[in-house]
Amino acid sequence: MHWYDGSLIAVKRKEKGWTQQYVSTQTGLSRNQIIAMEKGHFTGGIKYLRKYLEVLGLKISFVEEQNDLPQLDELSRLFGESD
Numbered sequence: 001m002h003w004y005d006g007s008l009i010a011v012k013r014k015e016k017g018w019t020q021q022y023v024s025t026q027t028g029l030s031r032n033q034i035i036a037m038e039k040g041h042f043t044g045g046i047k048y049l050r051k052y053l054e055v056l057g058l059k060i061s062f063v064e065e066q067n068d069l070p071q072l073d074e075l076s077r078l079f080g081e082s083d
Contacts, residue, residue: 006040012056013038027051 013023020034027034029048036042037052046060053059 004040006038006042009052009056009058010038012058016056023052023055027055 013020020031020038023029023034024031029052033042033044033048034052036044037049042049050060
């Protein structure tokens with residue numbers, strides 16, 4: 001399960017013309033950590049992901065998960081059912 005889309009990170013890095021090795025040197029993170037972050041597979045501490053994002057000018061934000069499924073009362077209205 002991916003809890004973030006790492007492709008945005010890779011795109012931003014490439015826009016800056018940076019290699020993964022350059023980012024590794026700038027952040028003190030291993031190249032393997034950089035690769036994992038860009039693939040959305042990173043399972044290390046969030047402080048390491050944050051460190052990489054800061055170098056890129058990105059930040060972490062939390063959003064409430066949206067449940068697009070209709071609720072029971074909405075289904076009743078849709079199908080014209082009443083209690």
